[in-house]
Amino acid sequence: MAKKLYNEADKAVWFTICVQFTAEALGMPVKEVARILNSYGLVEWLLSGYGSFHTQGYEYMSELITDKLQQLQEI
Secondary structure, eight states: OOOOOOOHHHHHHHHHHHHHHHHHHHTOOHHHHHHHHHHTTHHHHHHHTHHHHTTSOHHHHHHHHHHHHHHTTOO
């Protein structure tokens, strides 16, 4: 099966909403959450997983991101 190409604008909107949900869950500014995700390479992780991640709800993604950050002991 051919790899599906996703619209970059759709990915950007999805990523932004994931970061917003995560920031709200953590009680942190969006800018700080984005900085932390970037510093640990999690931006790439999220965007590279977009094909399967985007089918999940934003609350689930927030929990997944938070769990990943806790594993990295940032928060």
